[in-house]
Amino acid sequence: MTYENTLAYAQYLDKNDSLRDYRNRFHIPKVNGKDSYYFTGNSLGLQPKTARTYIEEEMKGWETLGVEGHFASSKRPWMEYHKFSKDALARIVGAKPIEVVSMNNLSVNLHLLMVSFFKPTKTRYKIICEAGAFPSDQYMFETQLKFHGLNPDEALIELKPRTGENTLRGEDILSKIAEVGDELALVLIGGVQYYTGQLFDMKAITEAGQKVGAKVGFDLAHAFGNVPLQLHDWNVDFATWCSYKYLNSGPGNVSGIFVHERYANDSSLDRFAGWWGHDEKERFKMKKGFQPMPGADGWQLSNVNVISTASHLAALELFDEVGIEKLRKKSLKLTGYLEFLIKDIGGDSGIFEIITPSDPEQRGCQLSIFFHKDGRRLFDALAAAGVIADWREPNVIRIAPVPLYNRFEDVYQFAHLLKKNL
Known part of the structure; x- marks a missing residue:
């Protein structure tokens, strides 16, 4: 699939996403009064709004x-x-x-x-x-x-x-x-x-x-x-x-x-x-x-x-x-877009590399980014900017774009915050 590194393109993908309304069925944590860019569904998924009713x-x-x-x-x-x-x-x-x-x-x-x-x-x-x-x-x-x-x-x-x-x-x-x-x-x-x-x-x-x-x-x-x-x-x-x-x-x-x-x-x-x-x-x-x-x-x-x-x-x-088949279909596209953006902004800088397999069939909705330097500084800077991600020793930031509630715009904004703080 051919992706574009523009906000308009990310918003176009969101507009045409058949699962886009499911985001509204979760509580999104806020950072500095705004919805966070939440990428830690691989550690703790967000709260469904119906959970309180069931309890x-x-x-x-x-x-x-x-x-x-x-x-x-x-x-x-x-x-x-x-x-x-x-x-x-x-x-x-x-x-x-x-x-x-x-x-x-x-x-x-x-x-x-x-x-x-x-x-x-x-x-x-x-x-x-x-x-x-x-x-x-x-x-x-x-x-x-x-x-x-x-x-x-x-x-x-x-x-x-x-x-x-x-x-x-x-x-x-x-x-x-x-x-x-x-x-x-x-x-x-x-x-x-x-x-x-x-x-x-x-x-x-x-x-x-x-x-x-x-x-x-x-x-x-x-x-x-x-x-x-x-x-x-x-x-x-x-x-x-x-x-x-x-x-x-x-x-x-x-x-x-x-x-x-x-x-x-x-x-x-x-x-x-x-x-x-x-x-x-x-x-x-x-x-x-x-x-x-x-x-x-x-x-x-x-x-x-x-x-x-x-x-x-x-x-x-x-x-x-939803069914796991529809979730997987979006996951492949969403994670693929994240991979495209990270590689596009990183270029040949040598600062970081994705250690998750590039073959979509050999991964789920997580990309692990290994930083050769400044990893913790970048993680802290991203957190201050509203990104809730996951740090793993020694130098990895794990990003999990979850298809039930993450948007393509979330992925775009993460990539550009990363670029801004390199």
């Missing part, structure tokens, strides 16, 4: 019904609350409703899923992940391996880009999986790498891992609600995500899991059980002997935090209206 409905139910709200809530009985998100979650990750459930937080879910899917033996005990994974993954790997009496320095294989490159090559991931072969117990990487914004070929990775007899899972914190997923068709064993980034469910809000349908009735899988994962027909008989619910529900520990999950449902409603 207030549950607060009213608590006020007027007390404990009876579990059964008698006019809209959403609390006993069934985890079920109200299933269809929408399934559509976002390309799954069946039985394969998904919202629960806990991401780090908790990583540990719970490792109990079931990391089963090391004397000969098959190694894990492959990407180097520089988010700390949720790093610390989980370290402690899980130690729990099994394994040395992380020996059992954890961290894939690094080739010398002089910023991102992993797909062929290098697949060749390492084949090389480790019979020693490989698990492949678990981020669907989208948080620092570089690289989108991995999850289908190919799953096929390669399972071909050598390993389980394959994904941390989808930066992929969920960002890129199209087909977890069921890709035959992924398991996955987890958070909902407060691209989904806009609220700070620290509920995570979710995917467990492939082939494990739906496998009660022999080890797991750390909780009463909400127990057969709901027998749950309140309070008897010994854990009998898991079919599907992902069998990994639940406790009943849902209704107040916070209410805003999760509000966010899912918006996603269901």
